[in-house]
Amino acid sequence: MLNLHSQPRATAQPQSPRKPLAATITALLAALTLSSAVGISGHAWAQGAPQSVTEKRTDVVQLASGYRASKLSGADVYNRNKDTIGTLDDLIVSPGTERTTYAILSVGGFLGMGKHLVAVPFNDLQIDNRRIVLPEATKKSLEALPEFKYAPG
Template identity: 35%
Template sequence: MEHREETTTLISADKVSGTNVYNTVGDSLGEVHDVMIDKASGRITYAVMSFGGFLGIGQKYHPLPWSALTYDSERGGYVVDLSRERLKGAPVFADEAQPKWTREYEQEIHEHYLVAPYRGSQAER
């Protein structure tokens, strides 16, 4: 069976990882490192954007609400309405300091990006 990584409306998580993230003026902010998926609904709730570092060492990660991203086929990446200055104050973590994905942490993310929180199944929290 042939495995397709992309159709006109679907894309595999493997292909999302590594996709560039731009702001609305075209600045490259980083790339999608991973996605966070709600276990119960199966919906992607966050894109974890990586930036900085060298050869994967010293990278930092910003969780971005998935709903804040728009795919731009001309750029071949995702666009978020976010300036570099606003990104500097955003929630961030490193590999050695993974966050606890609590309701409070998610609320902090959504408040920073001015995006309504995703209220899927959060029974485990």
């Protein structure tokens, strides 16, 4: 059995003052806190209340049978009389809190020259068997709409 009291005592070594060590540790902790708040890229991260994420369940099986924007782009758009009245050029989600989706239609022109772009609410379109229909529209009624121009950039 080991008797701790019978071991020789170490001679007292002069110790460095603890105040500089405490100051160094405090400075290191402050630097680490600052670097984690700023991040590697140099951008400050938000501090304060935690961010909440609102989840909404989505039926992914049903969603998978939907229409992909990339597949709709370039598709002909018809009216109720099955007349071709334009092509779907793009889909744009408006900025702001409403985030309304608009279909950008190309009307008129030939081989991309002289085309007139117009924006119509996506909800006005009917999609059935990959056929896009804007029931009440005509080429003339679409050409009468204000011309849509993409923002630079």
